[in-house]
Amino acid sequence: MKEAKVTIDRDFSIAETDPRLFGAFVEHLGRCVYGGIYEPGHPTADERGFRRDVLELVRELAPTIIRYPGGNFVSGYNWEDGVGPVENRPRRLDLAWMSTEPNTFGTNEFMDWCQAADVEPMMAVNLGTRGPDDARRLLEYCNFPGGTELSDLRRAHGWEKPHNVRFWCLGNEMDGPWQMETKTAWEYGRIAAEAAKLMKWIDPSIELAACGSSSRNMPTFGSWEDTVLEHSFDHVEYISLHTYLNNYADDTPAFLASPDLMDSFIEEVVAIADAVAARRHSSKRIMLSFDEWNVWYRTRRKNEGRVKLGWPIAPPILEEIYNMQDALAFGGACISLLNHADRIKSACVAQLVNAIAPIMTETGGPAWRQTIFYPFKDMSTLGRGTVLQTKVDSPTYETTYYDPRGTSELRFPLPAVPYLKVSVVHNHDEDCVTIFALNRSLDESLSMKALVRGFDGLKVREAHQLRSDDLMAINTKDAPDTIKPSPLEGVEIRGEQVQARLAPASWNVIRLEVQKH
The missing domain is CATH 3.20.20.80 (Glycosidases)
Structure with a gap:
């Protein structure tokens, strides 16, 4: 992994x-x-x-x-x-x-x-x-x-x-x-x-x-x-x-x-x-x-x-x-x-x-x-809320993005794309920290370890994921819930560290509650 x-x-x-x-x-x-x-x-x-x-x-x-x-x-x-x-x-x-x-x-x-x-x-x-x-x-x-x-x-x-x-x-x-x-x-x-x-x-x-x-x-x-x-x-x-x-x-x-x-x-x-x-x-x-x-x-x-x-x-x-x-x-x-x-x-x-x-x-x-x-x-x-700075240390992959312009072709080399793309927002009013995490690996889960400093007594309020074994799956009039969020299980907090296993090709949201003393 x-x-x-x-x-x-x-x-x-x-x-x-x-x-x-x-x-x-x-x-x-x-x-x-x-x-x-x-x-x-x-x-x-x-x-x-x-x-x-x-x-x-x-x-x-x-x-x-x-x-x-x-x-x-x-x-x-x-x-x-x-x-x-x-x-x-x-x-x-x-x-x-x-x-x-x-x-x-x-x-x-x-x-x-x-x-x-x-x-x-x-x-x-x-x-x-x-x-x-x-x-x-x-x-x-x-x-x-x-x-x-x-x-x-x-x-x-x-x-x-x-x-x-x-x-x-x-x-x-x-x-x-x-x-x-x-x-x-x-x-x-x-x-x-x-x-x-x-x-x-x-x-x-x-x-x-x-x-x-x-x-x-x-x-x-x-x-x-x-x-x-x-x-x-x-x-x-x-x-x-x-x-x-x-x-x-x-x-x-x-x-x-x-x-x-x-x-x-x-x-x-x-x-x-x-x-x-x-x-x-x-x-x-x-x-x-x-x-x-x-x-x-x-x-x-x-x-x-x-x-x-x-x-x-x-x-x-x-x-x-x-x-x-x-x-x-x-x-x-x-x-x-x-x-x-x-x-x-x-x-x-x-x-x-x-x-x-x-x-x-x-x-x-x-x-x-x-x-x-x-x-x-x-x-x-x-x-x-407040978007926090993140330092991400993730394995990467190489690819080239194709984007047409009229009759010409533009190609954008991307030499080091992190498998993990992430943003973190602190909501002061609710005193919650939300991690938005995208695992771009198509075939491997990603073990994410997030060190969250400055927040005492964090606990998981809610965590969910959006994923499917079929990346071509769609929602339709007759099957409107083919793709919908499901619980993200197994999120752990050890001191200041939040650990989660992100499924291959998944959108993940982890909401952390700051404990009041």
Whole structure:
């Protein structure tokens, strides 16, 4: 059996996790909205058309903030189409997903849904086909109390009180050629700075995220962030990151190593943001908003998985079915986010329901949890608190991760991937220490010995694992519990040392209670 050692000390921390680290994403894409969170006539629908069964699963998943309405969709979206009497709202062609948008669900319905789900709204503005003035108009509609044309329009539409949206995204993936009205870094940087300026003149309390490059593999990556922040540094608080882990090469060890590239991506963007600050002799630090992340590859590569002919309403697209190995890679990404809590203050798993999502539904039928549901739930419910530094001494393996970019192939050598990937969080309010541990060995158990210093009288409150002998196993409508957590037996505490045997290819959570004397 392989053995890994972890050293943890109460006095050596990374940062407190920001509540917004545990966010998700709802876009007008496929069945995420229509047939997902919103389905009038469904047996569980409330009077507003919100699916109660989905709401129950969302509350269990426990996201804290939801990004809306896109995504690619937002770059062609007229927010005015989605407010006012539903019978007067226009149908539009959505060029992002080649669908027809009925606009029966819009800004105000989303705000009501957020309240029902007990989550904070995160709004994106269209800086593709529209610009700064339209952004400030939407902000005024949402946040200004009353007495102006747009605030009074909201009140006339039935929402007397302002929505008070605090977090705003300045467009989406504006360097992507797939984006409506793609821009150069210089063009976007100027527009983002002007939109931010106008929006903060109306509401100085808001926080803004400028678009980073669409992915680490874009030709624009690096120079894009540098130029955009050079323009917008004084006006924004965040730069965004997007990444989707894949297994195109059908190489499970490389797939499970891919979250380590996510670590590198984060650290590179931090370095770029801090370089901009250094040139300006500024003590301000731009934080990171990882507002799109997930595992996604099956429905991503072929056009038939992304588009249905005939401009349908809410077509079943991007409905990635996640298996056990996807959940393991996903758990690794959760650990990467936690371990960078000092700079990642917001993150959104993309997406929430049906489209590359932890929750699946059948239109008119049931809802169920996908395999990736469980690592996110663990992170969101047990990852609140102070992330502690960890020193990991683990056996390693070598692999190469494959990631396509258009017609070219990118390969990332990973010479020393630790079999154990781990994060540790101390919750002060409950005085608990939670260890999140991923064993990436496919065929051997891993003996983990964690030296936890500075906590007296630890005892195991709860321990569970997510694993299966079949890494291809999935959850379905008819078998929704094929993959679900099971108890992790045999966790022992000997003084300051916690010992556990982690099964091959397993996601593990050990929650330790600090004894009060």
